[in-house]
Amino acid sequence: MDTEYETPLFFHVMEYAGNADTDVIxxxxxxxxWEPPAALRDGLHEYxxxxPDQxxxxxxxxxxxxxxxxAERRGVATEQVVITNGAGEANYLAMARALExxxxxxxxxxxxxxxYYPGKTTMLGGTxxxxxxxADGQLEPDDVRAAASDETAAIVVNSPNNPTGAVYSRETIRELVAIAEEHDAILVSDEVYDHFDLTGRFASALEFDSDHRIVTNAFSKSLAITGFxxxxxxxxxxxxxNAKSRHMLVNVAGSRPSQYAVLHALRETGPNYYEQNRDRLRERVETFTDALDAAGAEYTTPQGAFYVMARFDGYPGTLENVERLIDETGVAGMPGEAFGDSRREWLRFALVSPRVEEAAERLARYFE
Known part of the structure; x- marks a missing residue:
């Protein structure tokens, strides 16, 4: 049976913005x-x-x-850690193991x-x-418990969350682990934005000892190296x-220079680097949401990660409206419909541009 995979809307929007005749943020x-840690560049030079054998x-x-x-940083055995091709492959391996x-x-x-989560589910033959x-992106464990059943292979969560910016409480994560255990399922906890918790309340699923949870992460965001x-x-x-075997069959191996540089950066980079980036993000959240206030928009204030979802009256979050926004304001965001039915009226904006203030001003003028 042939299976058709949808190309994520990210690529369509980025292509459309790239082909625009106007200046697009x-x-x-x-x-x-922002810059990766200096130690990362030092590691590359050293490598x-x-x-030649390296x-x-x-x-x-x-x-x-x-x-x-x-393993030392996360309090687990080295044998439990598999280095992957970004968090994307880590989630793929985790979901595959749950279904297998x-x-x-x-x-x-x-x-x-x-x-990408539903896309991977389709790829792996799951439902x-x-x-x-x-509304603020928080997840109610009782709702997950009501949805789970003997057919549940995995529960996949992301905290800090993309796209809502929600940070789940320790109690929520504890309950999610418990629900996975109750149904002999696997909790897949994607923690790729853990260094961008703006609340100080982030809880990792690793805090709860269980054979029913897999934690995924990456250095793409925390070290500003999505290309590595x-x-x-x-x-x-x-x-x-079996996860190691699937990883080997799909990839053979990962990139040695990237791993070398990351290791050097981890060993030589102090907490100040991460705190500076959180401070930068806090300022951008304030700047952007102030402009949304001026435009009369409804929005989510992120507790973590670096995304803001906004709803403008009479301007639903369709792909057509995103393209129109690119053409008429020079600001490229993501259509809310890309994230499911519940946010079809919304748009999502990533605050990872030095031109956040300019983008905010453009949106405020357009929707005022």
Whole structure:
């Protein structure tokens, strides 16, 4: 049976913006516009002088020293860590392992949803079941419990959240782990924005000892290196070996220079780097939401990550309206319909541009 996959709307919007005749401010993609740590560049320079044997395949599951560094930081065994091609592959491996257990074929997702999750579910032959979040993006565990069943293979959550900016409480994460255990399912906790928690209340699923949770992450956002493609997944001991095999069959191995540079950056970069980036984000949130106030828009104030969802009266979040906004204001955002039915009236803007203030002014003028 042929299966058709939808091309994510991200690519369509970025292509449309790139072909525009006017100056366009990109607020579509989550590419940080700030500098990576200095130690990352130092690591690349150091790697360039390595012996030729260091230019060959690394271990398929990742450079050992990097896996050890991650394991120590996250309080797990090195054997549980698999280095992946960004968080995207980490989530793919996690969802695949959940479905391969033959405990069901359903993936429970939140609504609004990061579009790649349902896309991966389709790719892996699973079915989707959506649980709608509150207006501020918070997830009610009782709603997840009501949706879960013996057919549930996995519950996939993302905190801090894309697109709503919600940060789930420790109690919520604890309950989600418990729900996974009750149904012999797997909680897949995507924590790629953990360094962009603006509340100080972020809770990792690793805080709860369980064989029913897989944690995924990456350095794409935290080190401002989306092009390096270094992510990781932390599996329960009984699920990790097949994940390593699937990773090897799909990728053979990851990039050794990228992993080398990331390891160097982790070892040499202090907490001030991350705090400066959070401060920058806080300022941008204030600037952008002030302009949305001026435009009379309804919006979500992110608790983490770097996205704002906004609703302008009489201007639903369709692809057609996003293209119109590009043409008439020179601001490119994402249509809310890309994230599910519950946000069809909304637009999503990524605050990873040095021109956030200018974009805000353009939107305020357009909708005033």
């Amino acid at each position: 990109d607020m579509v993609s989550g590419n940080p516009d 360039a002088d390595s012996n 230019f060959q395949y690394p271990p398929s599951e990742g450079v050992l020293e990097l896996r050890e560094e991650i 257990r033959d405990r069901g074929s359903e993936i429970v997702l939140t609504e609004p949803v990061y579009p 989707t079941n959506f649980v709608e979040t509150a 493609r270094v992510g990781y997944a932390i599996f329960p001991p009984d699920l990790v070996e």
